[in-house]
Amino acid sequence: MSIAYLNGEYLPLAEARISPLDRGFLFGDGIYEVIPYYNGQSVGLMPHIERMINGLAAIEIKSTLTADDWKTLLDDLIARNSEVGENLGVYVHVSRGADVKRLHAYPENVEPTIFAFAFKIKDPEPADRTQAHQYSMITTEDLRWQRCHIKSTALLGNVIHYQEGHAAGADEAMLFNAKGELTEGSSTNVFIVKDGVVVTPIQDNQILPGITRRIVLDSLKADGSIPVEERIVTMDEVRAADEVWITSSSKEIAPVTKLDGKPVGNGEVGEVWEKAFKIYTAAKFDA
Numbered sequence: 001m002s003i004a005y006l007n008g009e010y011l012p013l014a015e016a017r018i019s020p021l022d023r024g025f026l027f028g029d030g031i032y033e034v035i036p037y038y039n040g041q042s043v044g045l046m047p048h049i050e051r052m053i054n055g056l057a058a059i060e061i062k063s064t065l066t067a068d069d070w071k072t073l074l075d076d077l078i079a080r081n082s083e084v085g086e087n088l089g090v091y092v093h094v095s096r097g098a099d100v101k102r103l104h105a106y107p108e109n110v111e112p113t114i115f116a117f118a119f120k121i122k123d124p125e126p127a128d129r130t131q132a133h134q135y136s137m138i139t140t141e142d143l144r145w146q147r148c149h150i151k152s153t154a155l156l157g158n159v160i161h162y163q164e165g166h167a168a169g170a171d172e173a174m175l176f177n178a179k180g181e182l183t184e185g186s187s188t189n190v191f192i193v194k195d196g197v198v199v200t201p202i203q204d205n206q207i208l209p210g211i212t213r214r215i216v217l218d219s220l221k222a223d224g225s226i227p228v229e230e231r232i233v234t235m236d237e238v239r240a241a242d243e244v245w246i247t248s249s250s251k252e253i254a255p256v257t258k259l260d261g262k263p264v265g266n267g268e269v270g271e272v273w274e275k276a277f278k279i280y281t282a283a284k285f286d287a
């Protein structure tokens with residue numbers, strides 16, 4: 001049984017309870033993170049914690065926990081869940097807390113609700129293009145809000161887009177803005193490869209500042225053997241790409257070989273993916 005953390009206590013996940021007046025429940029008023037641990041070693045723990053602290057500040061949720069307090073809490077939760085699996089993800093969620101009434105305005109003197117639990121994640125994929133799991137995507141206009149850089153628990157916009165992909169038999173939905181420019185996936189960042197160059201959209205309010213995205217960019221730049229660019233990417237470029245990848249804490253770098261039912265490039269997992277995934281894998285625990 002997974003052990004959860006709720007407001008200072010560790011308890012079996014199935015016993016965790018919050019008030020229905022919690023603003024996370026009523027308004028999706030909160031911030032969350034998902035952090036992977038492989039055999040007890042985290043990937044991007046401090047960048048995840050920093051992103052959460054920034055998100056909490058952006059929506060004025062006051063938490064007294066420092067980055068080191070978060071690290072201790074999450075490492076402790078992982079240690080308590082060692083029986084659940086070798087490879088674990090931690091979901092951590094801070095909502096504004098429960099008021100005594102439902103009012104849109106931020107209440108004063110309400111304690112944030114802090115909730116975290118660990119769950120089993122897949123073993124990392126082998127960095128071998130002949131064995132990699134191949135992903136399929138549909139494309140659809142990004143109809144979420146204009147603050148996608150905040151990792152809000154209000155995920156209905158993302159959920160609707162993910163479901164569009166799921167209902168069409170695809171693994172994920174790729175989103176584009178009104179100008180026909182790529183933003184991101186419903187739960188992933190997107191990269192393309194053209195003529196050996198790796199390209200991903202710039203970091204702005206249209207996309208989540210993905211930690212995996214950051215580790216991919218930093219490790220490829222440090223390695224230097226594959227050129228990388230952060231810039232506007234049009235959907236025409238996406239459709240003409242040799243390779244498409246999606247990244248997230250749970251998928252790492254995942255190759256997409258089918259887009260709207262058509263093959264990406266030659267329809268096989270690309271050579272640049274294999275090379276980049278090896279570079280990422282060698283760097284990920286240092287992030």
Ligand code: PDD
Pocket residue numbers: 034158184185186187188189207208209210211212213247248249250
């Ligand atoms: N999803 N973009 C969106 C909209 C996301 O929800 C996520 C993560 C990412 C990738 O971010 P990162 O590399 O930091 O995981 C990009 C998480 C895993 C989720 O909601 O389950």
